[in-house]
């Protein structure tokens with residue numbers, strides 16, 4: 468079963484406008500997997516891994532649950548995992564324990580002899596699904612009708628479909644991650660006067676403020692309204708047109724969570740991901756990408772108390788790995804990323820045992836044309852000089 472993109476970059480079962488890309492359907496698993504005990508699943512996964520040997524590479528995102536991440540050969544954030552996939556030429560089967568856009572990026576960056584498998588096709592990303600190619604193309608046309616489009620540079624966050632990365636590649640833009648957004652935006656402003664940044668408004672805003680811009684330079688583009696819900700003058704004068712998208716996990720963190728933690732731990736430190744709202748980012752001690760958060764916790768002195776605004780599985784893992792420090796979630800009532808959470812032991816065992824039988828299930832395939840354009844946008848990001856920079860408050 469392969470999820471393919473059409474030459475236009477959209478899924479074959481093309482969603483109608485407003486439906487976004489939510490039409491991935493995972494077939495129910497056989498009872499063997501749904502009724503298995505955790506011990507049985509572990510045994511089957513271990514046996515399949517051993518049989519597949521070096522031909523298999525399991526990649527695990529930091530937000531994966533413990534019973535999945537323990538099987539990962541390599542662990543990382545979305546970009547690091549895509550790089551791992553690109554650097555490994557030995558594995559023919561790459562099982563990606565993450566979400567759909569990450570598996571697409573891995574397929575784009577790997578060789579023709581390699582297959583990328585996503586254990587559960589319903590592991591999407593609600594943020595990535597907030598911008599689809601129809602909406603972005605329509606926005607581009609609307610912006611072109613009121614301003615000089617040759618001076619607008621499209622920038623897409625890594626957390627976006629291959630179709631959007633391809634659009635950006637075809638229109639002179641680049642991909643960015645949460646660790647290099649500032650360097651990418653500086654590059655964009657050497658080429659134009661305005662950026663259309665999608666799909667995460669918070670990463671765009673946090674980075675813009677760090678670069679010295681303020682609210683007078685920023686407008687939010689609502690894809691469900693004509694001209695993004697803006698008037699012509701707003702579009703003409705804006706320097707940042709930020710797509711009205713967000714991460715449902717990181718947007719949960721609020722200023723009152725920072726206040727509550729500080730009241731309880733006056734000497735504690737607050738670290739948040741740049742997908743958090745700006746009101747939270749400006750109250751935090753540090754704002755940085757997933758990998759930076761890990762580095763900061765690693766470097767904190769014994770006895771440090773740290774509240775983190777990001778996905779709960781990563782926070783719990785950091786707490787377990789640093790018993791000499793107090794590492795807690797900034798929001799006491801946290802919830803995991805529900806789409807990352809879809810990857811579980813039964814799905815992992817099912818796709819691995821299928822590979823042992825030479826049956827490839829849930830292969831993610833980006834068509835050649837989309838992959839070629841998306842690769843241009845990814846390569847521009849890699850070529851942009853300047854050390855990776857977090858959006859604000861970086862050491």
Ligand code: SF4
Pocket residue numbers: 530566591592593594595626714715716717778804805806807
């Ligand atoms: S944490 Fe947010 S951005 Fe990351 S995969 Fe989940 S919904 Fe998407």
